[in-house]
Amino acid sequence: MNIAATVWWQAGTIYQIYPRSFQDANGDGIGDLTGIIGRLPYLTRLGVDAIWLSPIFPSPMADFGYDISDYIGIDPIFGTSADFDALVAAAHGQRLKLILDLVPNHTSDQHPWFLESRGSRDNPKRDWYIWRDPKPDGSAPNNWMSEFGGSAWQFDDATGQYYYHAFLDKQPDLNWRNPEVRHAIYEVMRFWLRRGVDGFRVDVIWHLIKDGEFRDNPVNPNFNAGRPPHEAVLTLHSADQPEVQEVVAEMRRVVDEFDDRVLIGEVYLPVERLVAYYGKDLSGANLPFNFALLSAPWNAREIAALIDRYEQALPLGAWPNWVLGNHDRPRVASRVGAAQARVAAMLLLTLRGTPTLYYGDEIGMRQVAIPAERVQDPFEKNVPGIGVGRDGCRTPMQWGATDNAGFTSGEPWLPLADDFATDNAAAFASDPHSILSLYVKLIDLRKHTLELVFGDYVPLQTAGDVLAYLRVYDGRALLVALNFSSEATSMHVEGEGGEIALTTELDRRGENVSGVLELRGNEGVIVRLR
Ligand code: NOJ
Numbered sequence: 043m044n045i046a047a048t049v050w051w052q053a054g055t056i057y058q059i060y061p062r063s064f065q066d067a068n069g070d071g072i073g074d075l076t077g078i079i080g081r082l083p084y085l086t087r088l089g090v091d092a093i094w095l096s097p098i099f100p101s102p103m104a105d106f107g108y109d110i111s112d113y114i115g116i117d118p119i120f121g122t123s124a125d126f127d128a129l130v131a132a133a134h135g136q137r138l139k140l141i142l143d144l145v146p147n148h149t150s151d152q153h154p155w156f157l158e159s160r161g162s163r164d165n166p167k168r169d170w171y172i173w174r175d176p177k178p179d180g181s182a183p184n185n186w187m188s189e190f191g192g193s194a195w196q197f198d199d200a201t202g203q204y205y206y207h208a209f210l211d212k213q214p215d216l217n218w219r220n221p222e223v224r225h226a227i228y229e230v231m232r233f234w235l236r237r238g239v240d241g242f243r244v245d246v247i248w249h250l251i252k253d254g255e256f257r258d259n260p261v262n263p264n265f266n267a268g269r270p271p272h273e274a275v276l277t278l279h280s281a282d283q284p285e286v287q288e289v290v291a292e293m294r295r296v297v298d299e300f301d302d303r304v305l306i307g308e309v310y311l312p313v314e315r316l317v318a319y320y321g322k323d324l325s326g327a328n329l330p331f332n333f334a335l336l337s338a339p340w341n342a343r344e345i346a347a348l349i350d351r352y353e354q355a356l357p358l359g360a361w362p363n364w365v366l367g368n369h370d371r372p373r374v375a376s377r378v379g380a381a382q383a384r385v386a387a388m389l390l391l392t393l394r395g396t397p398t399l400y401y402g403d404e405i406g407m408r409q410v411a412i413p414a415e416r417v418q419d420p421f422e423k424n425v426p427g428i429g430v431g432r433d434g435c436r437t438p439m440q441w442g443a444t445d446n447a448g449f450t451s452g453e454p455w456l457p458l459a460d461d462f463a464t465d466n467a468a469a470f471a472s473d474p475h476s477i478l479s480l481y482v483k484l485i486d487l488r489k490h491t492l493e494l495v496f497g498d499y500v501p502l503q504t505a506g507d508v509l510a511y512l513r514v515y516d517g518r519a520l521l522v523a524l525n526f527s528s529e530a531t532s533m534h535v536e537g538e539g540g541e542i543a544l545t546t547e548l549d550r551r552g553e554n555v556s557g558v559l560e561l562r563g564n565e566g567v568i569v570r571l572r
Contacts, residue, residue: 054091066450089485092139241304253279362395
């Protein structure tokens with residue numbers, strides 16, 4: 043089998059770009075499309091196969107682009123429609139696929155659809171959003187909570203009803219039970235697919251359909267006071283409703299009207315529920331994002347257990363995927379520490395399924411502490427001080443040691459990490475032992491190794507701090523052994539032994555392994571077995 047000739051979103055690695063923070067070309071302190079075009083060669087050297095851009099559409103930026111006011115335009119902050127076409131052409135010219143963010147659950151409150159909808163109770167677009175009468179005492183229709191704090195219902199004085207918003211009040215939810223809404227968003231999808239995009243990552247896809255009767259959500263018996271307030275109620279009736287699968291399948295059919303595209307769903311649910319988003323007979327999302335690694339306790343036993351759970355839950359023929367970081371969660375290098383970030387990289391690139399990498403993780407970017415006066419994230423502003431802020435994982439890409447790390451010639455919209463003079467892409471590119479060099483080697487090895495792409499995942503017994511597994515294809519096997527501790531250890535290798543193909547320290551290549559594999563602290567090793 044020739045890996046390059048297989049389905050790109052199965053064999054390839056996806057790289058998420060948060061456009062505001064990747065590369066600014068016009069000096070306004072905010073990244074843009076022209077900036078991204080200039081950095082594509084970096085991505086091809088890294089070896090990734092597809093880029094996913096967080097939203098680039100016109101937006102008041104209340105939630106930095108996840109509040110869209112025009113689904114088929116480009117926000118001037120990011121560039122022009124011509125810049126977008128240039129990006130598609132440049133990406134494709136460099137054999138990179140381009141995935142856009144589709145945000146169908148809600149629009150901006152400035153979207154013309156919502157302006158019409160709130161215009162009057164009998165406006166033809168009234169039912170495009172979710173309007174409900176107050177309770178007799180004037181209070182909100184039910185107890186549903188906004189993920190960004192407070193009630194999910196906003197009272198509209200002019201028309202005397204509440205509208206529902208799962209996120210900010212500036213992000214009213216569309217009514218996906220209305221066929222006109224579905225049609226309108228499917229047309230948006232076709233618009234971008236015709237423009238050449240290779241697929242979508244669909245924002246909060248499990249939220250699209252809500253309970254038809256708007257029943258109260260049950261109280262969360264395990265709520266703990268240090269957690270964000272919306273966790274006080276469970277989302278039993280406000281998300282993950284059975285009828286949502288019909289919508290996911292419809293979206294998939296739209297994507298499948300075009301050749302070789304992908305539908306990725308953002309789904310934060312336990313794996314047993316998550317896998318439902320592959321759809322009946324795999325008619326749903328190609329890849330419902332698997333975020334299990336984002337919150338798992340970082341130890342060998344827990345990670346081994348969650349891989350097993352996921353592998354067992356996957357429907358027959360479903361293609362797995364793994365995510366280590368994104369624009370909503372703390373940086374992996376801060377979650378697990380710099381030394382373990384290398385182990386995490388090896389895990390991500392050797393598990394079975396499509397890996398998604400978050401910009402900057404390949405250079406070990408850390409969570410940056412944001413001074414109160416520079417906070418941008420609406421979640422942190424609404425729910426301050428308990429650590430929910432997302433700015434720290436969205437800081438500008440650290441390209442080099444020059445001013446503002448080479449990100450902008452202006453004032454960056456978020457502060458840079460103070461380690462950028464030493465920890466940056468340019469310095470790491472010329473250091474053969476850097477984490478960036480490790481990512482390059484891992485991605486390259488994966489690209490050229492059938493076992494890593496198509497091989498079965500065979501867990502080996504996890505002993506102590508070592509997570510070990512085989513990837514087996516056509517009688518050939520690689521052994522992956524990851525030491526989650528800073529202490530040296532060893533593991534027994536059965537059979538004929540083998541030869542080291544790669545270590546997280548980028549040494550020991552070609553070393554013979556037989557009987558026992560020695561592992562240094564924080565070391566991961568890939569052995570090609572005989
Ligand atoms: C999920 C996105 O990843 C997040 O950044 C955003 O705030 C919410 N959806 C609302 O769109």
